[in-house]
Amino acid sequence: MPEPGSRRRRYRFGPFELDPADGGLYRDATRVRLQDLPFRLLLLLVERPGEVVPRDELQRQLWPADTFVEFDNSLSVAIRKVREALRDEAEAPRYLETVPRRGYRFLAPVVVVATRAAEGEPSAVGPAPAATGPAGHRFRHLGWAAALLVVASAAIAYYYGLRAGHPPPATSKGAVAHVRRAVALLGFRNLGGRPEDDWLSAALSEMLSTELAAGGELRLVPGEDVARARSELPLADEDTLGRSTLQRLRNDPGADLVVLGSYTPLTGKEGRRLRLDMRVQDTAAGETVGEDSLTGDPGDLVQLVSEAGARLRAALGVRPLSVRGAAVVRASLPSNPTALRFYAEGRARLRAFDLAGARDSLLKAVAADPAHPLVHAALSEAWEHLGYEPRALAEARRARELSQGLPEVERLLIDGQYREAARDWPGAVAAYRSLFALFPDDLDYGLRLASVQRRLDPEGARLTLAALHRLAPPTGDDPRIDMTEASTWINQDLAKAGAALERAIARGRALGAPLLLARAYGIRCQTASGDTPLAQVVEACESSRQAFAAAGDRNNAARTLNDFAGVYYQQGDVVRAEAMWRDAAREFREVGDVEGLAAADNNLGDACLLQGNLAEAKTFLDEALPSYQAIGDKDGIARVLSDLGDTLRESGDLGAATIVYQQARATAQEIRDQSVVAIALTGLGGVALDQGNLRSARRSYEEALALRHGVGERQSSAETEVALARIAIEEGRPASAEAALRRCREQFRRERQVDDELAATTVLVEDLLAQGRTAEAQGELAHLRPLADRTHDLLHRLQALLASSRLNGETSRLDQAQRDASLALRAAERHGLAGEALEARLALAELAGRRDPASASRQQILALERIARSKGFGRIADEASAAHVRVGLVTLSPAADPGEHSVH
Secondary structure, eight states, X not given: OOOTXXXXXXEEETTEXXXXXXXXXXXXXXXXXXXXXXXHHHXXXXXXXXXXXXXXXXXXXXXXXXXXXXHHHHHHHHHHHHHHHHTOOXXXXXXXXXXXXXXXXXXXXXXXXXXXXXXXXXXXXXEEOOOOOOSOOOSOXXXXXXXXXXXXXXXXXXXXXXXXXXXXXXXXXXXXXXXXXXXXXXXXXXXXXXXXXXXXXXXXXXHHHHHHHTTSSEEEOOHHHHHHHHHHSOOOSOSSOOHHHHHHHHHTTOOSEEEEEEEEEEEETTEEEEEEEEEEEETTTTEEEEEEEEEEOGGGHHHXXXXXXXXXXXXXXXXXXXXXXXXXXXXXXXXXXXXXXXXXXXXXHHXXXXXXXXXXXXXXXXXXXXXXXXXXXXXXXXXXXXXXXXHXXXXXXXXXXXXXXXXXXXXXXXXXXXXXXXXXXXHHHHHHHHHHHHOXXXXXXXXXXXXXXXXXXXXXXXXXXXXXXXXXXXXXXOHHHHHHHHHHHTTTOHXXXXXXXXXXXXXXXXXXXXXXXXXXXXXXXXXXXXXXXHHHHHHHHHHHXXXXXXXXXXXXXXXXXXXXXXXXXXXXXXHHHHHHHHHHHHHHHHHTOHHHHHHHHHHHHHHHHHTTOHHHHHHHHHHHHHHHHHHTOHHHHHHHHHHHHHHHHHHTOHHHHHHHHHHHHHHHHHXXXXXXXXXXXXXXXXXXXXXXXXXXXXXXXXXHHHHHHHTTOHHHHHHHHHHHHHHHHHTTOGGGTHHHHHHHHXXXXXXXXXXXXXXXXXXXXXXXXXTTOHHHHHHHXXXXXXXXXXXXXXXXXXXXXXXXXXXXXXTTOHHHHHHHHHHHHHHHHHHTOHHHHHHHHHHHHHHHHHHOTTSTHHHHHXXXXXXXXXTTOHHHHHHHHHHHHHHHHOOOOSOOOSOOXXXX
């Protein structure tokens, strides 16, 4: 039971109310029967309205690790029971939507009502409007590496609220009670000038940061923020900074004190020595508050830095480290000099966006000191940025296993990193909450907490962010607080998300911080709704890309370009999208981002496939496949295999296409991805249709349709219904398909899916023609040309041309019929589309026979039948056989109607 005075939450949506306390679902105050497992599933979704809850997360939350069930079947049953209780439909969901490849999303607006357990006082916690988005995304979308993510979540606030003994990190008014001084280590110049000694700058900074952070009396500005500030504020090669520069560093990254200096390798009677000069400056007063120099053995950097740290602590009035504290600091750093060198180099390269170089250095560091946790943690970060999620998880797990001897703060950071890599959001929240409770004045810890909280509890994340905003300026005005707040409103309130982004952009401009601006504009680029004017979306995407590029972050510039290309792709500008994806792929290849390269190659393959450029599409897809295999992305593997099946089928290699589609289905089944299984089944159905095996084609399409209905895919379900309508026409039952075709076409029109609308209209023309309703078919033919003019989908355009040719032939418009078929043949042969080329040649031969029954057309048709059958195109061979008979019986109509229609 909740404790007296604590808040009890209930969730209202539509006529329903969900009460976690008594396990009840109520409709208009009447209890609705719902078993325990479906109830818990519904609660998980309702607590996170608008968010896609992944299937693997549902499995972890609903079934303990030692529970042995058939997960797919059990989850499907629970989803069905929830829909029955809510009187919802998978095909037209009002509450529960299946998101292909990902999971499930609760659609309806939710109002969270809190009542005091004792008094029963209601209070509206806040609405959570459901999210909508454009249908039919075909391109592979990428988030950023080492940047804020933008998928918002909703609340599990009761369970993940502040626990007893963990007081709120800020007072109810004003700033945090005690704010420690923030110190930024700006690095040390190599006065000796030898490149082989450059690594010492990064090593000295890493080691001194650890020294000064020990004991918790000082707040160290994260190295990433220091690197960003240095890139945005080029510093002169001096050991003293001017007042204006110090003020800039006070505003961003919020440093009260800066430490900088130089080192000089020396050679003398005592052998090799290293001189270290240090200076501490106050950013507010613009004064030097301390300076010192010392000389030590470069072979014992730990001792040298320990002495330097002791002197700096004394100059800053910080208590000296105890013997135990000093031992803990030593344990935090690799003791092996080789490992230390490569670890420092790897960290510096990560901050400089040299991801491949960072990985290589850190692999050497691990080889030199395989038992050090921080080395594994840094390598995990490098693998993650390069897209190797399984390797990143393995390194994060190893770091966690080795972290027991580290200070509490570093243990918690490593635990949080591991939990994030494992997608264990509750565990990540717990780790970062503990950090933030220890140091509530630390912006970095607060942002880490809020960024994972938003996946479970956007309201709690906003409370954390409000505490950060109450920190004294400039920390409390940091643009990243507003950016993270924007991410908590996505899928809940776009107006509030937009307002938070505007604040972030304004503050980023005031600071002159291009990287922060890049991230803010990037969120706007990625989350623009379908109603956002194209010019605004383009401006946001281009601003983000340019800002990342200006900051030297080529990888995130390329990731933004990948998603920017998707904007044009969805607008139908495939040519421009293709050019941008080519640029993105080149960048990904140079920086070593395998995940980004796989996505760009996949997108390029799809763009080429859409335009009928089969050879080029296959080249890109062949390049994407090993990249996905390298990073263990089975979803990507299955989708690329399905795309490769499409290229093989369209080029006429039906046997090879069947094998590849089967491989795609098996891969998708391994990860229980019913959406991709349905894609592979659709490909297999298309092959069976080409082969003339209507029974097998119908079986594959019906199985795909059932899967798509089961996962709530509206658009792809309608696409499959159009394919089944084509089967019905081939089976001689065109009348049974007409209603479904009209319904699907109207759905595509509403959703502005031009390619699908064109395909449905083409099949409808064929359907009406098969029913003998030529006048109505002619009326529909008038709709085909404007649709065909709006799409780059060559296959659908050729199918529309062939339908136009058949209709014009049936209505004795033979000249126009011949022009349509000739256009289709030239395009099909130029692009290597085997099936469409055979159909066009058959149409031309039959038209020639109708013009002159004495011509050689019957022999041409017989030859086409033999060719089609030898290539496995049984359906076209059967059509040729029927055409051979028709040509023998034809009586040519005397004149052609001048009112001809056509599709170009």
